[in-house]
Amino acid sequence: MTIRVLLADDQEMVRDALRAVIDRRPDFEVVGTAADGAEAVARAVELRPDVVVMDVRMPGTNGVEATRLLLADWPHPGPPPRVLVLTTFDLDEYVHAALRAGAGGFLLKNSPPDQLAHALRVVAGGEAMLAPSVTHRLIGAFTALPAGLLPGAPPGPTTADRRLDALTARELEVLVLVARGQSNRRIADGLGLSQATVKSRVNRILTRLGLDNRVQAALLAHEAGLLDPAADRPREDGGAHGGPGRP
Known part of the structure; x- marks a missing residue:
């Protein structure tokens, strides 16, 4: 092609x-x-x-x-x-x-x-x-950029946290790996999944978060604090900010 x-x-x-x-x-x-x-x-x-x-x-x-x-x-x-x-x-x-x-x-x-x-x-x-x-x-x-430089930018961390409530614990884990710049192949190898499964989960994550691509997903993950030293992996309770755990 x-x-x-x-x-x-x-x-x-x-x-x-x-x-x-x-x-x-x-x-x-x-x-x-x-x-x-x-x-x-x-x-x-x-x-x-x-x-x-x-x-x-x-x-x-x-x-x-x-x-x-x-x-x-x-x-x-x-x-x-x-x-x-x-x-x-x-x-x-x-x-x-x-x-x-x-x-x-x-x-x-x-x-x-x-x-x-x-x-x-x-x-x-x-x-x-x-x-x-x-x-x-x-x-x-x-x-680090002032919000005024970014017309139409998505909402800040509080709303980002609420949006992440739509994800399961496994999807949060995949989101963090996407935000770290890992390819579908690397994510699949690390989690013991097929590349097709990872691709499907990434697409589902983007759909649930209302995003167009992995770059926007990485920025949202950062805004929500998932990449901070204290939150470098999905939260163990499965929720984005203390919600109930998910499968």
């Missing part, structure tokens, strides 16, 4: 370099490019790619707003494209808002070609690109 990719970046040199890297691989096809966020949305609606590689800092409509518009106002039947955000990370503070808007992952612009290809496959497959080496740094940087 060929993964169809749309590239959005305001620098022509970057677009050309990305196209060269992606098109040389037999399982990818670059179906179009865009030089700003507004064009990215329009081209995505026209071409219906599987993944949009979205730069953050672009003139006019930036990558954050383009991601929000694309995922919130998708006009076609079926799900919208996945969004893989390109970022310099240390400088692009708005990447956090893009993840809140529903982007499926993030990738550093200086990442090697093999990592880009891996990220595209992961995001196209419906999982988030949560690199374990930077997941906690991403969450820490996000939670």
